[in-house]
Amino acid sequence: MQETIDLAAGPQHPNQFALLRQRRFAPFFWTQFAGAANDNLFKFAFTVMVTYQLSVGWLPPKMAGLVIGALFILPFLLFSATSGQLTDKWDKTRMFRFVKNLEIGIMLLAAWGFYAANVPVLLGCTFLMGLHSTLFGPVKFAYLPQVLRSSELTGGNGMVEMGTFVAILLGNVAGGLLVAVPEIGHLQVAIACVALAVVGRVVAQFIPSAPATDPGLVVNWNPVTETWRNLRLAHGNLVVFRSLLGISWMWFFGAVFLSQFPSFAKEVLHGDEQVASLLLVVFSIGIGTGSLLCEVLSRRHVEIGLVPLGAIGMSVFAIDLYFASRGLPPADGLHLLAFVSQPAHWRVIADLALLSLFAGLYSVPMYALIQMRSQPTHRARIIAANNILNALFMIASSVIAGALLGAGASIPQIFLCVGIANAVVAGYIFLLVPEYLLRFVAWMVSHIVYRFKVRGDEHIPVEGAAILACNHVSFVDAVLLMAASPRPIVFLMDHRIFRVPVLGWLFRLAKAIPIAPRAEDPVAYEAAFAAAAKVLQDGNLLGIFPEGGITRDGTLQPFKGGIMKILETAPVPVVPMALTNLWGSYFSRVEQGGAMVRPFRRGVFNRVGLNVGAAMTVAETTPEALRARVDTLLRART
Template sequence: MTLQTNDSAPHPNQFALLKQRRFAPFFWTQFSGAANDNLFKFSFTVMVTYQLSVSWLPPALAGLVIGALFILPFLLFSATSGQLTDKFPKTRMIRAVKNLEIAIMLVAAYGFFTTNLTVQIPVLLACVFLMGLHSTLFGPVKFAYLPQVLSDAELTGGNGMVEMGTFVAILLGNIVGGLLVTIPEVGHTAVAIGCVALALIGRWLAQAIPELAATDPQLKINWNPFTETWRNLQLAHGNLVVFRSLLGISWMWFFGAVFLSQFPSFAKEVLHGDEQVATLLLVLFSIGIGTGSLLCEVLSRRHVEIGLVPLGAIGMSVFAVDLYFASRGLPVVPVMGLGAFVAQSAHWRVMADLALLSLFAGLYSVPMYALIQLRSQPTHRARIIAANNILNALFMIGSSVIAGALLSSGFSIPQIFLFTGLANAVVAFYIFLLVPEYLLRFVAWLLSHCVYRFKVTGEQHIPISGPAILACNHVSFVDAVLLMAASPRPIVFLMDHRIFQVPVLGWLFRLAKAIPIAPRAEDPAAYDAAFAAAAKVLQDGDLLGIFPEGGITKDGTLQEFKGGIMKILERAPVPVIPMALTNLWGSYFSRIEQGGAMVRPFRRGMLNRVGLNVGTVVSAAEVQPALLRNRVEELLA
């Protein structure tokens, strides 16, 4: 059995990645591609809506047709693109996709230059489909590239940067496209030049991306998109945590698509603002997503912290529901420009709600992407991400259908936002019950950030792969929760059966699938079953957390270590990592000399400093209860 620990060398923050060749050329390549997609699409939409008269493509349908054509390749070709990304080196794939982008933009330039509508519109519609294909091919590369060049500690920050960059690029592409296409006489030429220039810049940047080896060069391509799509979904379903995370991300795209699609109508019909107000809503949404994405690394202690996902879901629902209350009942007034809109304090709450719900959407999505990258097998990671793109497309189409049905049924736009916010709460609660790890990590994150000031020392010794036993002193009823907060991986705990009788905590530990153990004299069958279950955890390559004292200390001192750990090591000889929780004695969740636990909650105030000191690995052959106790005692000192 192998054990891999975190790199002990300090790693840069997410902004420092922009100075490194392994990340910067890739970041700016994907940034230019996202900007070009949206510059082209929005320019074309404005042309058809405001500047041209096409009998078979009325303005009311133009946006829907262009959006549908762009999404269609995700449904048809995502499965194939995932296979190509796994089979061939990712750098080669990126450069091939950028070559394709140049070719498409040259054809689009012809479409912008010509004045023959019978040629112009079909050519540009074909280019919309082809740019959708370009994005379909690039999607799996984008998210499968990062785990190959970033450490686990950098993965959340790297994903946050990519997510932020994507939404900023979308925003800039829409704004620049809208400005260029409306320039008198030369607008179409300016758009054509801009699209080709961005494609060339993207290809130039791609040349600097480091060469990477293919992850599955022997893969045989299945060119049937339908059978391969089904196979990809089955492949993703093989890891239920990953598959349900894919569904969670797809739900976020459903949620976001509802708001983004309604911004123009919301600005005009509800807020009584002009096109500049609609653009402001898009700006606020993009800034919120970008800010939330960047905050993930700060709030996660630079590891993949999926505890942020429930926090993000709560914020999405709260501010979506508040947006309904903030926007209903606004007085009917003549259409306002940007200055008049911002000047009215009644609109500030609307703007704050939009910015905050999108900020929490960033907190929700980035850890899920990082978790999928971390938990997927490298050999078929790109195909898992391709499955995610298929689900995203289906959910976005579903959001359009449901929003349209609600509008046809008489729902107002604020009522649709209310419906979406409430539905988000239901869906999130269901996902977190299906994957309790999200909820458990959220509780651990809250405890370590909002109740205690929790500092971990020696965290590089916590293994990021391979089986191991984490042996820690037992000071309080929340020791296991704090260890969850410190570990980059799930931990299965072997715990005294009496702790399962504690209200709330007992439910939490049952949800965590902790293993209850009773004294042999009290229940011999349960005693033997607990050790068998503990060995099975290690044989499966997972982490087992134990408290060798056998119970919570009654006086704050370290008790003698019992011999149960030796029984476990006899069945599964794995490394042991000694740990020591510090400064917890006397807190709300520990016992005290003058009374029991969980009385007088503020007896030590709020945000007490507590810590976890992690020691170096002890091999299975060295472990003895007395030696392990000495190691923990040294860590306490």
């Protein structure tokens, strides 16, 4: 019997690297690592062979990279939809092993192609390796949410992203070195490709079973109609669909830089092949570093607030790369040491490293969000839709970059255009999906304005409806609760807070529900409770402040009875919360004076906290009992 994974029984790990010691993750990681390395070893060795070593009249060297790249991407357009269906229908482990068996067959054929220097055979293998990657993509990203907890998704995706780019780097380096060895280079590449495929298949044997999520699915073998159906399926969840567009834009952005590295190194930086390789190394290390930083910066949540931060960094350093690469001193074929010895080049390297680091911060939370928010029954088909969009955006990047070059634009000018376009596209996406912007503000407040520590966050439900009931200390209480929760929260808030500049706009963007006293506006009062009940009936989180207003003296005020009115129409669990050490800070009132009048009255980076208690049932909940539970949490601060 095949082993399966029980998430609840597995131990919590101290960090994302500890996943490499766990059966549910390590064999999968090394399987995808070997596959990515093999893809790139094969492609780069083949490119070098037809560019430098063979004379193929119908495939000129300047076209070789473009043709090989296009053949590799084509299967993503043709077969991603079918791949997504098979992944949802079959056990994920069965898919892994099938794909790895296919890879061995392709590499045996490619080994003969390298040995015989048969270009048509190797072009066919390029298409087949694209098919291999097309089949592997959906199962790779659909497997992770089946075997990782929600708190591990960001770290797991970060490890996969880091591993993929390291594998790309090592594959390119190995392919270039092996194929260049006189007389035996082609044989060495053939042996290495087959060996990597076999290693990947052996490791895949140890991946535990991940059962099919939709075993009754009837496969539609028509790629055109199924591709359209997948895109419509993804569009059914607008947050997920727009996140797919955001990821595809990142691939557009990255493809522009990766495709231009050889020409950028030669024509702008005046360097040789070693300098071009350095750019690839720096880019890969930057992506890997940014991917790994996501878990540290997100407190092990799926923290999409990092996405705007990543987008800002991508634009800033892409634009600065344009200015850094202008007016460099002329030279002729600088070797690596000569290139790095000139201080004028350090800024270029720094821009490229930081640009790619922020790209890692941008992409990993988006992948994790898609995995978490997609329905398990068709998660792989959503990933397949993402692969289709990625391929289209990468093709578009090649066409647009080629058109700009044809129109006389320089490579630095293309980088400038992409940096500006990234700012425009990212801003548009964040306005369409305000959750990204809201989480970014929450992340900034909880990491820069305050040093925010959450205790008991495991009590915040990761699915299903619940009321989050918290004491009310400051004007940014809701923002801090947003930062603590892995899911969006809809807040029921005093209507007067919507008049506060900036914060009022922010809460309106968050679709917070304004509530006025019954005596002041009975119609708005009833409408607020009806809206709150609808939030819970839809299975979402509702945040309330039962005191009815911000405390004026720092003490916990009596709780009002509005929560009982909500529970009458939507009986859901109530999670008590207590914000600690926030009284007296800039956004809170003080006994002598109002809020937001003395920015540094408590210094900077104040330590504040949130204590979260176990959920109370409807039967347990009364205003008095809830207040007592919050008061206990308030006194538990350390």
